[in-house]
Amino acid sequence: MKKYIVLLFVLFLIACSNSRKQNVITLLQDWEGREVRFPNHPVFTIQGRDTVNFQIEDKCKIITYVDSTGCTSCKLKFSEWKELMNTIDSLRPDSVQFLFFFFPKRGTEIYQSLLADRFKYPVCIDEEDSLNKLNSFPSDMAFQTFLLDKDNKVKAIGNPVHNPKIKELYMKILMGEETTGTNEGINLMTEVSIDSTSLYLGNFDWEKEQKVVFTLKNTGDNTLVIDAVSTSCGCTKVEYDKEPVRPGGSVDLHVSYKAEHPEHFNKTITVYCNTKASPLLLKIMGNAE
Template sequence: MRINRVLLFVTCILFSCQKTEHKRILDIVKEWDGKEITFPTHSIFTIQGYDTIPYKIPKSDYKVIVFVDSVGCISCKLQLPNWKKFMHEVDSLCDGNVPFVFFFQSKNVRELRNILRRDSFSYPICIDTEDSFNKLNRFPDVMTFQTFLVDSGNRVKVIGNPIHNLSVKELYLKELTGMKSNPLPVTTVHPDSTEYHYGTVGKNKKESKKVILHNTGKEVFRIKGVTTSCDCMTVEYGWDEILPGESAVLTVKYKAEEPGDFWRTITVYGNIPEKSFTLDFWGTVKK
């Protein structure tokens, strides 16, 4: 059973990775499958980084553990609005019996507080400035593998971020609910490009790009969803399927951040052989 679970997870991840990444990913998944996660003896939890609350790590059949390190763009990693949607979905399916435990390793407490307030995220979180949680467990240094679904003994059942990868999200829901999905017949979809250039964008300005998807296969393409590498990117579409031989449009909006060059991605999921494909968006934010 353990080997089957490892292979299922690796299959979901490897479709979106280069061949050189395969062994590294397989090694990480094998190492963490069934591994027990340990919590610090004394962890201080707050609401939005301000009000300390008497919070204990819940005992439950399952829990989701989210660790976020301080490397890179914190806002990009967090995507808290998407976490709120996922938490609501899990609560609805599991009658509120699956707690979420958040550890944020960040020395920039002010920035983190601002993000939590901006996104109205009022769930208990631990701002672990001493990195004690990571020191106990030595988590992978790749964001993709810093989120875990664990059992009652805090042993890892699924590793991966369900916000950044919809295939991983499916594994979470399957483990939690036992839901089985009937696979759809696959088709082929080609975007009009794989790279899109926004050019020069003014700070705090918004720019849009149209992405045209062509169904070049013989089956109906049914979109499962779209993820973004950063919450500065949003994707809009008013359709859920593309008939064979037809096309549809995604509108990809970017809200400019700090001045300088930027590179962002979106990943489209659906009934295609690779399960998903990723598109690149780049440009420069002027001062």
């Protein structure tokens, strides 16, 4: 199977409008089989402090690049990375290398996140942005993580800790399973109604946790199955009943938000389910004073 088929498969797993699809196709074609180049002698550290002897090896790799644009803590999600690394290592011990390159606008934010999440895997704080200068990565955060073969050539693109469908794709490739994009195992489609897709929490003390509920009602003819729910930031958590929802039934998404500091916020909850509109995008907004 051509590598482009694997890359194209990602196109149908990410949230993008019709107007954006052609740009995504062009991007995927451009990165098909491209070799990712690494700077000479990159320096890796543990939690941004202790330099370690960490060599880039001749094996499959998952490389993620985080630039200085936007909310750095929202992009990092170290706890999710630890979970993914443990899962892959349990299935394919010592066969996949993880590479983290950070080009921080404020280095302290990276260090604080590394310490807070107890992330002790080697990372490269690339203050000169040398990796990006060598490769000219896409500006879209969704396309700044890559699955590489042992020759550093791109097999798939997308962030597996931000999108559970990308994670599923990565796992299939790493386990040698077919990724033809067939409909086998896909749930029958249904329809969902939501009273409101965005909720305003108003002004509140930033130290006090806020809670809201989104209700999804199954208005279609088939069972509603929520495959996964992800959030744009670690400060936002979601709990819900994992049982399938019969036609006419509903499920509540209990969303909690705990600010890390005073801020105006606009956070996104992404719901992956068996509807044509999937993924569903929900928002919470407000002012943590």
